[in-house]
Amino acid sequence: MSRLVDIHCHGAAGASLGSSEEASRRALAHHAEAGVGRVVASLVSASPTDLRERVAVLARLVASGDLAGIHLEGPFLSHARRGAHDPAVLADPDPALVEQLVAVADAAGAPSAIRQLTFAPELPGSEVLVRTLVAHGIRPAVGHTDADAAQVTRTIGEIAERQGAPAVVTHLFNGMPPFHHRAGGPAAAALVAAARGEAVVELVADGVHLAPEVVRMVFETVGPGNIALVSDATAATGLGDGAYELGAVEVEVSAGTARTTGTGAIAGSTSTLAECLAWAVEVAGVNAQDARQAATRTPATAVGLEPTTAD
Numbered sequence: 300m301s302r303l304v305d306i307h308c309h310g311a312a313g314a315s316l317g318s319s320e321e322a323s324r325r326a327l328a329h330h331a332e333a334g335v336g337r338v339v340a341s342l343v344s345a346s347p348t349d350l351r352e353r354v355a356v357l358a359r360l361v362a363s364g365d366l367a368g369i370h371l372e373g374p375f376l377s378h379a380r381r382g383a384h385d386p387a388v389l390a391d392p393d394p395a396l397v398e399q400l401v402a403v404a405d406a407a408g409a410p411s412a413i414r415q416l417t418f419a420p421e422l423p424g425s426e427v428l429v430r431t432l433v434a435h436g437i438r439p440a441v442g443h444t445d446a447d448a449a450q451v452t453r454t455i456g457e458i459a460e461r462q463g464a465p466a467v468v469t470h471l472f473n474g475m476p477p478f479h480h481r482a483g484g485p486a487a488a489a490l491v492a493a494a495r496g497e498a499v500v501e502l503v504a505d506g507v508h509l510a511p512e513v514v515r516m517v518f519e520t521v522g523p524g525n526i527a528l529v530s531d532a533t534a535a536t537g538l539g540d541g542a543y544e545l546g547a548v549e550v551e552v553s554a555g556t557a558r559t560t561g562t563g564a565i566a567g568s569t570s571t572l573a574e575c576l577a578w579a580v581e582v583a584g585v586n587a588q589d590a591r592q593a594a595t596r597t598p599a600t601a602v603g604l605e606p607t608t609a610d
């Protein structure tokens with residue numbers, strides 16, 4: 300059976316990926332036990348110092364073969380669409396910080412550890428950021444954005460042309476303006492780009508982030524070769540309701556749904572990719588073979604990982 304590949308995962312079993320090697324291994328073990336063969340660890344927005352420390356931890360795990368790569372979800376995100384990210388650490392695109400983080404990974408013995416970085420394309424300096432990321436083999440991912448459809452279309456096209464591969468769209472529909480028939484926004488632009496092979500859209504099929512008919516609609520519109528099912532799993536995954544943290548943000552899990560304390564924004568998920576895959580098939584009604592492709596080969600190639608024979 301093919302191994303699942305999760306390219307957007309923050310933790311599990313009470314542990315956040317990047318907090319320490321021991322904690323990261325505990326989270327990875329939980330996902331492995333659930334049938335996830337390869338994980339790209341996602342880091343939420345943080346200060347440059349914290350990001351350097353967490354990248355160093357994760358890069359060592361990439362070097363040892365325990366981790367498939369690193370996903371930086373921020374800090375170059377829209378304040379208006381930040382979701383559960385700490386507003387105090389959000390910043391405009393800074394290619395110098397990217398260079399620093401690449402150097403940290405290199406020093407840890409994993410020069411290609413950073414696989415993707417999520418950013419909001421409307422922020423000043425985004426064009427230079429894209430060039431910097433592509434130069435280092437890092438996949439630019441559009442997300443947590445308040446941009447209009449035209450801006451997202453231009454950015455996705457630029458990314459796809461510059462890197463010779465589709466752009467990634469971080470958790471489609473979440474962290475962006477709602478789709479409206481008079482203003483399709485990033486969601487409409489991403490779907491059109493995916494349909495023509497310029498984008499791979501992430502879907503968090505955990506039963507919280509998206510309705511079943513929305514997940515089924517995306518599969519039937521753009522096909523599994525342009526969809527990456529992701530877990531967006533957090534430290535609360537595998538545990539019960541209670542208080543947790545996502546980066547520096549306090550999170551409360553109730554009835555299996557994680558939300559930031561105070562604002563109530565959805566704060567990742569409490570599901571593994573295996574559970575998301577099952578939900579997509581059993582609840583959303585996605586073809587089983589299509590769903591598995593979106594949880595194996597498509598996410599691997601989306602972030603530049605070579606699919607194995609098991610994928």
